[in-house]
Amino acid sequence: MLPALVRxxxxxxxxxxxxxxxxxxxxxxxxxxxxxxxxxxxxxxxxTNNRTSEGIQKAVxxxxxGVSLGLEQVLTMDSDEQALDYLVDNGAEAAFQAGFRQLKDxxxxxxxxxxxxxxxxxxxxxxxxxxxxxxxxxxxxxxxxDGPARYQEQLxxxxxxxxxxxxxxxxxxxNSEGPIKDTDLNAEGVIALAIIFAAGGGGRIxxxxxxxxxxxxxxxxxxxxxxxxxxxxxxxxxxxPQHHPVLxxxxxxxxxxxxxxxxxPGRTAMKTLFAxxxxxxGSELEAEYD
Numbered sequence: 672m673l674p675a676l677v678r679x680x681x682x683x684x685x686x687x688x689x690x691x692x693x694x695x696x697x698x699x700x701x702x703x704x705x706x707x708x709x710x711x712x713x714x715x716x717x718x719t720n721n722r723t724s725e726g727i728q729k730a731v732x733x734x735x736x737g738v739s740l741g742l743e744q745v746l747t748m749d750s751d752e753q754a755l756d757y758l759v760d761n762g763a764e765a766a767f768q769a770g771f772r773q774l775k776d777x778x779x780x781x782x783x784x785x786x787x788x789x790x791x792x793x794x795x796x797x798x799x800x801x802x803x804x805x806x807x808x809x810x811x812x813x814x815x816x817d818g819p820a821r822y823q824e825q826l827x828x829x830x831x832x833x834x835x836x837x838x839x840x841x842x843x844x845x846n847s848e849g850p851i852k853d854t855d856l857n858a859e860g861v862i863a864l865a866i867i868f869a870a871g872g873g874g875r876i877x878x879x880x881x882x883x884x885x886x887x888x889x890x891x892x893x894x895x896x897x898x899x900x901x902x903x904x905x906x907x908x909x910x911x912p913q914h915h916p917v918l919x920x921x922x923x924x925x926x927x928x929x930x931x932x933x934x935x936p937g938r939t940a941m942k943t944l945f946a947x948x949x950x951x952x953g954s955e956l957e958a959e960y961d
Contacts, residue, residue: 684742684766732809785858931947
């Protein structure tokens with residue numbers, strides 16, 4: 672007999688239900704079936720189609736994934752027996768709500784470091800939640816499922832993006848020329864500008880600039896030859912500690928790879944330098960020559 676190449680990893684709800692046959696608790700199976708039917712009806716009404724067999728089947732699969740995701744959240748150990756105990760003691764609805772809260776929290780986080788006005792639009796937010804629900808929870812009850820692992824992957828990625836967005840938001844609010852309140856945000860561009868300008872010293876926080884301001888900055892750096900490290904240390908000291916991991920990582924990255932910082936002390940033409948700056952700052956540069 673050939674060894675199994677893939678370890679069985681059915682949804683947690685399926686694994687818990689399989690234990691019901693030997694469970695002594697009276698009516699546990701009937702109550703659980705009734706609760707799951709109610710959740711499925713709600714999912715079909717809100718997310719699929721409660722008037723077609725295809726819609727009902729998708730609702731069943733989403734319910735299995737949603738309840739299973741919630742069970743993975745509330746369990747204190749990797750135990751199918753504990754999962755069944757939770758369902759009997761607390762109800763499938765509690766498990767489903769725990770899973771759905773995870774999805775809502777995930778959907779509220781930025782997917783990347785480019786944030787636009789549409790990200791705050793209620794219609795778009797609801798569609799984004801629906802997409803995440805389908806992506807992570809649409810599963811056949813009798814097939815292997817990696818929803819929890821994919822949830823953790825997405826959570827990590829979005830938490831990293833959120834940390835970058837939060838730092839950029841702080842820099843915008845403390846921009847030395849006054850707070851920047853635009854809805855659209857290129858978080859990496861904001862951070863790049865702050866680090867590049869901080870290298871010149873003076874304690875300024877620059878979250879947006881134009882060509883004229885940049886040219887003035889370059890001339891000052893070439894004239895005064897400041898210690899870039901001192902300027903970055905001053906920037907770190909001004910920024911709250913919760914943002915330091917992202918900021919220090921970006922400073923180290925730009926210290927080693929930023930062509931703008933590498934070329935400022937030399938004789939690279941201003942036009943070339945500004946073109947290089949556009950590669951880092953993107954839409955955070957002012958469009959007009961100021």
